[in-house]
Amino acid sequence: MTPAPLAARLAIPSGPLFFPVTAYGPDGQVDPGTFRAHVRRGVEAGAAAVFACCGTGEFHALTPEEFQTCVAAAVEETAGRVPVVAGTGYGTALAVRYARLAAEAGADGLLAMPPYLVAAGQEGLLRHYREVAAATDLPVIVYQRDNAVFTPETAVALARTDGIVGFKDGLGDLDLMQRIVSAVRAEAPGDFLYFNGLPTAEQTQLAYRGLGITLYSSAVFCFAPEIAVAFHRALRTGDDTTAHRLLDGFYRPLVELRAQGRGYAVSLVKAGVRLRGLDVGEVRPPLHEPGEDHVKQLAALIERGEALLQEGE
Helix, strand or coil: CCHHHHHHHHHCCCCCEECCCCCECCCCCECHHHHHHHHHHHHHHCCCEEEECCCCCCHHHCCHHHHHHHHHHHHHHHCCCCCEEEEECCCHHHHHHHHHHHHHHCCCEEEECCCCCCCCCHHHHHHHHHHHHHHCCCCEEEEEECCECCCHHHHHHHHCCCCEEEEEECCCCHHHHHHHHHHHHHHCCCCCEEEECCCCCHHHHHHHHHCCCCEEEECHHHHCHHHHHHHHHHHHHCCHHHHHHHHHHHHHHHHHHHCCCCCHHHHHHHHHHHHCCCCCCCCCCCCCCCCHHHHHHHHHHHHHHHHHHHHCC
16 A cells, blocks of 8 residues: 555544554464454454554554564454554664564554654654655554654654654644644644544543544553544534533543553453453463453443433433
8 A cells, every 4th residue: 555545544534543452362362363353343343544553552552563463353354344553663674674574564564653752853753764664665653752752843844754654643742733733734734634642532532632633542442442432523613512522421531540550541441352252361471461350431421421422322
């Protein structure tokens, strides 16, 4: 798939962007069958795209072989119905390797996560992402967070780079994002995509919508797709009453629960998938499982979210 079609398919999504968890069996090894079932459920529930082996999918915990197995499984399961974007990261050499593995597995694009650990300057970051983009024909979305934070000038340079089609923000600095969007619009006009990539992005999406950023990650879609779809529909149609009801009664309490444990942006999501009847296993270390009481609170929140959907009918 060339960059233009992927960008066109993602530009106005028909549903939430799905970031599936990676399934492990009782022996702790990747379970492709359960992973495929998870992907299949997401596509059938209305996902507009599958972002496989990214942050929620524990990219950091996967071997290259496991990564390629999961990406290939997602590609086979979606069967072209929606695009599959695969994660890549670490240092430049490994990021290039993962990019090529994703291309071999049939992925439609890449989400390039921050380089491992180093606090690099803008020149080094730009070189890193340009090398990743040049490694394959896959379109690349650059993920801003942690040690990969960009100036508007660097964002313009990224937008001008062949193969880089989008920018995902996991930092949450709205002033910086406004300046990035403005600079790219003025100096590199085109169909550059922007994503809200904060954990539980629905919580901040009304603010991002004010910047013109309509695309966002939805970890909630992994375990409560009906709630995520209803919220996405409310945003798309301007139904702020429904959006506020779900924010006040479901998303805000979920964010507060997520803040109770480090790594809960992944492990709590995985617990939610298990609560909904699909045994995707536990998270791999260094992440840890949420406490029993927190899982019970999550179950109650899911029930509350479903009740809120009934209230709106």
